[in-house]
Amino acid sequence: MAGARRKLLLMGRSGSGKSSMRSIIFSNYSAFDTRRLGATIDVEHSHLRFLGNMTLNLWDCGGQDAYMDHYFSTQRDNIFRMVEALIFVFDVESKELRKDIETFVLCLRNLYEFSPSSKIFALVHKMDLVILEKRQDVYRALMKSLEDTSAMFSFQVQGFATTIWDESLYKAWSSIVCSLIPNVALFQKHLQTFADISEADEVILFEKTTFLVISHVTNPRSPGFRSDSTRFEKISNIIKQYKQSCSKLRAQFQSLSIRGTDSTSYLDTMTSNTMIMVIMSHKPDIRGSSNLPGGNDINGDGDESLADEAENNIILANIKIARKMFEKIEMMNPDDR
Amino acid sequence: MADFGGFPQILSLFYATFHPTEGTKVLYQVPPGSVVRSADPSAFNTPLFDFESINSYIIPKPQLCNKLLTLRVNNYRIVSHPVHIWGSSYARNSFLFNFCFVFHKDADISAYSPVVRKLSKMFQALEEQNKFLSSAQMSEGLKSIVDQVYEDLNNYCECFIPIDEANSINIKLFPLHHPPPRIKAFHVPISTVQLKAVMDVNWDPTMEKIVEFIDGINAVRKIAELADTDYKLTRKCIQHLMYYGCVIVVDIFQFSNAYACTADISALAKDRHVGEECQSYVASPGAKKRNVCDLLELYCSLHNGQTVKDWYIANREQLRGIDIRRFISFGIIKGIIYRVNMFPVLEDVNVAATDPMDKRLLRLTKKIKHFDDICTDMQTSRKQVLQSLDKYGEVVLVRA
Numbered sequence: 001m002a003g004a005r006r007k008l009l010l011m012g013r014s015g016s017g018k019s020s021m022r023s024i025i026f027s028n029y030s031a032f033d034t035r036r037l038g039a040t041i042d043v044e045h046s047h048l049r050f051l052g053n054m055t056l057n058l059w060d061c062g063g064q065d066a067y068m069d070h071y072f073s074t075q076r077d078n079i080f081r082m083v084e085a086l087i088f089v090f091d092v093e094s095k096e097l098r099k100d101i102e103t104f105v106l107c108l109r110n111l112y113e114f115s116p117s118s119k120i121f122a123l124v125h126k127m128d129l130v131i132l133e134k135r136q137d138v139y140r141a142l143m144k145s146l147e148d149t150s151a152m153f154s155f156q157v158q159g160f161a162t163t164i165w166d167e168s169l170y171k172a173w174s175s176i177v178c179s180l181i182p183n184v185a186l187f188q189k190h191l192q193t194f195a196d197i198s199e200a201d202e203v204i205l206f207e208k209t210t211f212l213v214i215s216h217v218t219n220p221r222s223p224g225f226r227s228d229s230t231r232f233e234k235i236s237n238i239i240k241q242y243k244q245s246c247s248k249l250r251a252q253f254q255s256l257s258i259r260g261t262d263s264t265s266y267l268d269t270m271t272s273n274t275m276i277m278v279i280m281s282h283k284p285d286i287r288g289s290s291n292l293p294g295g296n297d298i299n300g301d302g303d304e305s306l307a308d309e310a311e312n313n314i315i316l317a318n319i320k321i322a323r324k325m326f327e328k329i330e331m332m333n334p335d336d337r
Numbered sequence: 338m339a340d341f342g343g344f345p346q347i348l349s350l351f352y353a354t355f356h357p358t359e360g361t362k363v364l365y366q367v368p369p370g371s372v373v374r375s376a377d378p379s380a381f382n383t384p385l386f387d388f389e390s391i392n393s394y395i396i397p398k399p400q401l402c403n404k405l406l407t408l409r410v411n412n413y414r415i416v417s418h419p420v421h422i423w424g425s426s427y428a429r430n431s432f433l434f435n436f437c438f439v440f441h442k443d444a445d446i447s448a449y450s451p452v453v454r455k456l457s458k459m460f461q462a463l464e465e466q467n468k469f470l471s472s473a474q475m476s477e478g479l480k481s482i483v484d485q486v487y488e489d490l491n492n493y494c495e496c497f498i499p500i501d502e503a504n505s506i507n508i509k510l511f512p513l514h515h516p517p518p519r520i521k522a523f524h525v526p527i528s529t530v531q532l533k534a535v536m537d538v539n540w541d542p543t544m545e546k547i548v549e550f551i552d553g554i555n556a557v558r559k560i561a562e563l564a565d566t567d568y569k570l571t572r573k574c575i576q577h578l579m580y581y582g583c584v585i586v587v588d589i590f591q592f593s594n595a596y597a598c599t600a601d602i603s604a605l606a607k608d609r610h611v612g613e614e615c616q617s618y619v620a621s622p623g624a625k626k627r628n629v630c631d632l633l634e635l636y637c638s639l640h641n642g643q644t645v646k647d648w649y650i651a652n653r654e655q656l657r658g659i660d661i662r663r664f665i666s667f668g669i670i671k672g673i674i675y676r677v678n679m680f681p682v683l684e685d686v687n688v689a690a691t692d693p694m695d696k697r698l699l700r701l702t703k704k705i706k707h708f709d710d711i712c713t714d715m716q717t718s719r720k721q722v723l724q725s726l727d728k729y730g731e732v733v734l735v736r737a
Contacts, residue, residue: 014358015429039357039429041398066360066392074390 006180007057007082011071011107012089013100014039014063017125020164021089022046022060025173025210028244031164042067043079050207051214051273052330054181072106076114080107083115084180089123092130092138105149112153120157121176122146128163135161167233170240174212174233186329187215190322195219198318201263202279204232205270205326211240214274222281235277239267257312264308266315271327278315344494344510345444348413349385350487352479353395354470355433361392365480367487371439385439386410395419396433405454407446414442416449418457422464432464432471436483447513455508456486463504482506517579520557522568523713526575526584527553527666535583543570544577551575553666556589558713587669588676589709590662592646593719595677595736596639602673605633611671618667624658631655636668641677641736678707680735683726698725 010018020034026048029037040062048056061071061079071079088104090097104122111118124139139161150157160172178184187205194217195203201222205214213232228234239256246253256267263281270276349371353363366372370380373388387410388395394408395417402421407414417437423430436456440446463469470479482498486506489496495509532548546564555563561571578584588594604611612629620626635655639648645665649656656664668674683702694715701711708719715722726732 014360036425036430038399038423038431039355041355041396041433042393062360064356064358064360066362069389070393 004054004182005057006054006084007059008176008180009079009083009086009107010058010060010089011086011103012063012123012125013091013094013096013103014065016063016089016091016094017164018060018063018089019044021123021125021162021169021173022058024164024169025212026058028209028240030241030244034164039064049273050177050210051181052271052327053183053332056177056180068103072110076110080110080114083111083118085119085121085176086111087121087123087176089125090142092124092126092142097142101145101149104146108150108153108155111155116154118155119179120150120155121172122157122159123172124159124161126163127161127168128165167230167237170212170233170236171230173210174214174236177207177210177212178214181214183329183332184215186332187326188217190325190329191215191217194318194322198278198315199280200278201281202277204235204277206236206239206275206277208269208273208275211236211243211275259308264311266312268316268319270319271323271330273330274326276319278319280311280315344448344512345440345446346491347438347449347487348441349439350483351437351439352483353392353435353437355396355431357428361396363388365483367484386413391415395435395437399431402433405450409442412442414440414444414446416440416446416453418453420457420461420464422461427471434460434464434470436460448510450513452490452508452510456506459504459506463500469500514580514582517576520572520575520579520586521710521713522558522572523556523589523709524575524586525553525556525589526551526560526578526586527670528578528584530583532578532583541574543567544574547571547574551578551584553587554590554662556713585670587666589713590665592649593644594665595641595644595679596665596668596674597641597677598637598639599673599675601671602633602636604671605629605636605673615667615671619659619664621658621660627659632664635659635664636674639668639674677736678709680705680707680737681711681722681726682733682735683729684731684733695725695728698722699729702726 010022012018019037019040020029020031022044023029023034023037024031026046040060042062044060044062046056046058046060048058050056059079061067086107088107090100090104094100108120111120122143124142127135127139130138139159143157143159146157146159158175160168160175162168162172181187191203191205194200200219202216202218204216206212207214213236216232243253255269256265258265263279265277265279267275267277349366349368351363351366351372353361356362363373366375368379368381369375369377370382371385373384374380391408391410394401394406395415397406397419399421402419405416405418407416409415415437417435419433419435422432424432436453438446438449438453440449460470464471482500485498486496486508490508490510496506497508498506500506528551532551536545536548543564543566546566547560550560550563557572557575558568560575561568564571575584575586579586605615606612606629612632615632616626616629619632635652638652643651645661649661665674669676681702683699698711698715701714706714708722711722712719717725723732
């Protein structure tokens with residue numbers, strides 16, 4: 001069984017950043033590397049396996065005028081048929097925003113005809129070029145027009161403000177890809193169970209190659225310092241860059257554990273396509289009797305390391321046990337519940 | 338020279354490039370209006386074809402660039418060599434361009450392939466050296482170069498344009514012949530031109546020596562022997578002469594050969610020129626020309642099982658005044674008769690060969706070779722070959 005096939009259209013004006021995004025998320029380019037990319041000639045097709053049961057068929061469409069003319073005339077049904085999601089990229093620096101919106105409308109019109117159940121995403125890109133204070137306004141202004149036009153075709157557009165220079169790109173693409181995963185609710189459900197059993201503060205499931213967030217569960221009773229709502233995409237961004245650095249040194253990243261003052265995070269392989277991050281806050285009883293001010297790592301060894309090791313082992317054992325379940329979910333027929 | 342109808346005309350020559358925001362566009366075309374609409378009063382009313390439909394092949398994906406590309410659209414064939422140059426100084430890190438030649442779809446464009454390649458490579462070098470194409474972006478100079486290439490190649494089949502002190506366009510059209518087939522030792526070359534008249538002091542010495550022995554009777558091996566030249570070199574020379582259409586190659590003429598008609602025998606009856614040529618060629622010196630009907634009847638009387646000797650005896654009266662060797666040669670050259678070869682096949686070798694000559698003979702018969710080949714190689718007669726083979730088992734003769 002080939003799994004679910006999802007055709008994604010990536011469209012936008014020439015030079016808006018479509019191929020750069022694609023290469024960062026799906027081809028391990030760093031943001032800096034994208035400067036050596038050339039113009040996309042016609043349509044670049046990529047087939048990306050995502051998890052075990054989904055193939056993303058990404059159509060990166062060159063944005064030059066000559067190509068756009070084709071997409072809306074001779075190539076109409078080839079381009080707009082069987083589309084699961086349209087990702088339209090707006091360059092925030094575009095001098096012809098009016099024209100860009102018109103192109104967006106043309107896409108909607110054609111999708112309405114050929115793929116009326118398609119999802120619509122709008123990325124307001126290159127936000128790093130807008131000064132911090134103005135960003136919210138620029139984004140909202142554009143989204144207003146897009147929401148109005150989408151409503152005309154009974155589409156609901158979901159927008160994101162993005163830039164390749166921070167984690168916002170990961171947030172957008174995680175949301176986009178997750179909306180296409182056939183049984184994402186199942187992942188969520190089982191991740192919740194895992195979190196409950198492990199008594200973890202937070203559990204996050206990532207796709208292994210792209211490091212996009214598939215699902216996350218937060219324990220509502222955990223201490224309130226988890227207030228940064230962008231933490232998930234930040235982790236994606238940071239770990240992916242770390243992985244790239246490791247591979248430059250010919251080392252394969254396998255797992256990570258970070259011990260902080262209040263909590264410990266474990267990042268390890270879950271299945272062949274996913275990695276799991278488990279964040280455990282330090283329970284008072286595990287710490288034992290060591291109440292030294294300023295932290296508990298003065299000696300390095302001793303009681304603390306035993307307790308750490310115990311916790312470490314428990315987590316790893318839990319992951320191992322849960323692995324089978326998650327592998328089963330991945331391999332499931334997309335229509336199963 | 339072999340039949341050469343002339344080089345096909347270039348119907349249009351245009352220069353296209355990839356613009357960072359507009360995409361593929363035609364920057365210049367000659368004649369005006371031939372590829373995209375033009376406001377020029379002298380332009381074509383409608384372009385030759387719809388450029389929109391093929392523009393993705395004019396500036397194709399990088400994998401198809403830097404190669405010769407031909408594509409057919411309606412009644413036209415476009416030959417081009419798109420170039421892709423990487424460079425961080427360009428917008429979007431690359432510069433793509435293409436000089437395209439448009440011909441009629443049935444034209445023989447083989448002579449233009451090297452020209453198109455050469456022109457592209459030259460412009461690529463010019464661009465890499467001093468941004469000749471990207472900076473000027475349709476300067477008058479480039480327009481006049483395109484005009485001149487178009488005019489000169491169409492009118493004179495060659496073009497010389499100096500561009501600057503270091504570079505110039507220097508192209509000439511040469512007809513591309515097919516590579517000649519392999520020549521065997523038993524093949525007999527017949528000259529179609531007066532070789533001695535064409536020869537000059539610059540010719541290869543081996544060539545000079547063998548020319549006088551090319552008489553339509555001597556096989557290649559024999560020529561090498563008579564001229565006292567190396568056999569391989571002789572063979573190469575004959576091949577060269579074949580390439581330029583100066584000789585054609587037939588089998589050794591022997592009375593023990595057998596010939597039969599091909600399907601093309603009707604050409605003799607249908608085509609008046611062939612008939613007339615036949616009449617004059619086959620007539621013996623001093624004899625009267627025979628009429629085409631008789632000749633046709635004689636050709637038809639040749640068949641598989643009969644040697645030329647027997648056929649001659651049977652048709653002696655009708656063959657008066659006809660040169661038999663020329664008669665047969667003409668038929669072979671024109672493809673109206675074919676040679677029936679005999680292949681000795683040795684079944685069940687029951688005695689081991691001791692004689693080295695015999696060993697060689699046996700080895701030759703293992704491969705599929707006919708008598709001419711074996712005899713020329715071993716320098717023996719057919720009878721001797723058969724006698725030698727008989728010692729080793731039963732010989733079956735296959736005619737084909």
